[in-house]
Amino acid sequence: MAREVRCLVMKLGLDLGSSTLRIADEKQGVFLREACVIGDGLAGGPTFVVGATAEKMIGRTPEHLHAVCPMGRGVVSAPLATGEFLKELLPRAVGWRWKWRPEVVAAVPARITEPQKESLVKALRFAGASNVSLMAKPVAAALGAAPETGTKRSTMVVDVGAETTEVAALAPGIVVCEAIPFGGRQFDDAILCHLRNEHGLEVSRETAEELKKELGSAHPVREEKRVKVFGREMDSSLPHTVEVRGREIRECLLHPLNQIVALVKQTLDKTPPGLSADILEHGLVLTGNGALLKGLDEFLAERCGLKVRVAANPGDCAVLGLLCNRHNFQENQKEEN
Numbered sequence: 151m152a153r154e155v156r157c158l159v160m161k162l163g164l165d166l167g168s169s170t171l172r173i174a175d176e177k178q179g180v181f182l183r184e185a186c187v188i189g190d191g192l193a194g195g196p197t198f199v200v201g202a203t204a205e206k207m208i209g210r211t212p213e214h215l216h217a218v219c220p221m222g223r224g225v226v227s228a229p230l231a232t233g234e235f236l237k238e239l240l241p242r243a244v245g246w247r248w249k250w251r252p253e254v255v256a257a258v259p260a261r262i263t264e265p266q267k268e269s270l271v272k273a274l275r276f277a278g279a280s281n282v283s284l285m286a287k288p289v290a291a292a293l294g295a296a297p298e299t300g301t302k303r304s305t306m307v308v309d310v311g312a313e314t315t316e317v318a319a320l321a322p323g324i325v326v327c328e329a330i331p332f333g334g335r336q337f338d339d340a341i342l343c344h345l346r347n348e349h350g351l352e353v354s355r356e357t358a359e360e361l362k363k364e365l366g367s368a369h370p371v372r373e374e375k376r377v378k379v380f381g382r383e384m385d386s387s388l389p390h391t392v393e394v395r396g397r398e399i400r401e402c403l404l405h406p407l408n409q410i411v412a413l414v415k416q417t418l419d420k421t422p423p424g425l426s427a428d429i430l431e432h433g434l435v436l437t438g439n440g441a442l443l444k445g446l447d448e449f450l451a452e453r454c455g456l457k458v459r460v461a462a463n464p465g466d467c468a469v470l471g472l473l474c475n476r477h478n479f480q481e482n483q484k485e486e487n
Contacts, residue, residue, distance in 0.1 A: 159347055160252035161470030162244070162279075165287070166232075166270070168221045169312035169335070170439070171201075172469040173243060180466050182243045188235040189217030200238045209354060213364040223313045223331055224259040224287065228270040236277035252278035257287040257468045259325040260316060287311075287468050288318035294462035296472030304428040306421075308414060308450070308458075309468070310440025311335065315410050317417040320349065321425055328417045334440040337362050341424045344402035349392045353381035362443070367398040368407050369445025369452075403443075410455045418454070433457025439465040 165172040166186065174184040186260045189204035189211070191197050198205070207217035220231035241248040246454035252273050258267065262284075271282045292307040318327040341358040345351045352360075357379065365375055374396045383390035414434070421429065433456045438449060441464040451458040461467050 160244075160247050160250055161473065162252050162254050163257075163469045164254050164274070165257045165290075165469040166221055166310055168219060168314070168333075169262050171239065173240075174466075175357070176473050177315060180469055183342045183465075184239060186221050186235070186241070187217055187219055188231050188238070191282040194338065198238050200235050224311060226273060229269045229408065233270070233273040233276040236273055240277050240279075241300050241344065248278060250273075251278055253281040253283075254279040255283045255285055255472045257290045257472055258284045259288040259329065260288050260318060260324060261316060261329060265366075269478045271369060283284060285472055286318075286324060286327075288316045289322075289324060290468040290471035291461075292318070292320050292435070292467075292471065294467030294469070295435045295464070303334060303432070304425040305432070306417070306429045308410070308434050308436050308441075310410065310436065310438040310443075310446075312439065314361045314412060315438075315440065317413050319417060319421045319425055319429065321428075325422065325425060326417055326420045328413055328420070329410045330409055330413050332406050332409045332413075333438070334362075334443075337403055337440070338368065341366070341399060341405055344382070345392075345394070348398070349379075349394070350384045351379065351381040351390060351392050352384055353379060355400065357381065361394065361399065362403075363397040365394065366368060366403060367444040368403065368449035368480070370400070371396065371445065379413050396471055407446075407449060411450065414450065414454050430456065433459065436460045437467040441465075449455055 161176060163174040171184045171186045172180055174180045176347060181196060184201040185205040187204040189199045189207045191199055204217045211217060218228060218231055220228040220235050226232045235361050240292060244471055258270065269286060274282045288307050288309055291309045292305050296305055300444060306319045309316045313333045314329055315332050316327060316329040319325045338358040340357055341361055347351055361379060365377055376393050376395050378391055380391050437453050441460050447458040447460050
């Protein structure tokens, strides 16, 4: 009888990143992708607004209203805001099934501290989760990108998140893992800085992100595009338009890109020689939304001298890896221990 009740307990995979919350279950796969932002409710409305609605408030609200990202560099930066964000969003996203108080397995940075773990677990339990377990994000991302990670073949994953990039060698557990506070948002920052310094133009982060998607690349492309960018001229504070080329966007991204190259080389240098044969044969796998930057695989392949491939749906790899192959991975780990 106890086993039957146990089977009714729902299990969710949750990747609470600095920019996006992703939730998956074993039947539907990824069923929610939502901006990780919480804001004050408007007069007469709910106490808090979350997700895409709150994201639209950033930079567009009066001083007495605020919208914040409760996660920073993959960990809880605002505990109370994180708890309220999850409490508001999860029941609405999961629906009536949330009343069963599902079990949650969450992705966290490999080098997360105990207090940071406790903050996330408390936030999830505050939101209504019955049981919370944690998995290192590089492991989850590798499982979601390459199911064979659960075997004795070693894998190297480069997970480029919103604010953090982690590079890990797994065989199948983490043998070496290095991280830097560089990710997709640092690409946006580089574009913002370039527009200010070279064109005297102030634009929103949203505009910088759109420019990154349209013109941004890590490797030269055949057709160089030009795009008109609207913003505010710094000298006059008046609306202004400039034309931006793809080449200048690629050049301004070189600094954060070189930081990622240095991280990969540092991790390779610390990887035991016994794992090098597999990595040389199979190369690196890119995961995380930052892996969607055009030409990033070619750029890393040239700079590191290895095969590089971008995982299918790289942003979803971690949340899918939390559930799909979790049991096989644990069984293999126990066998090796």
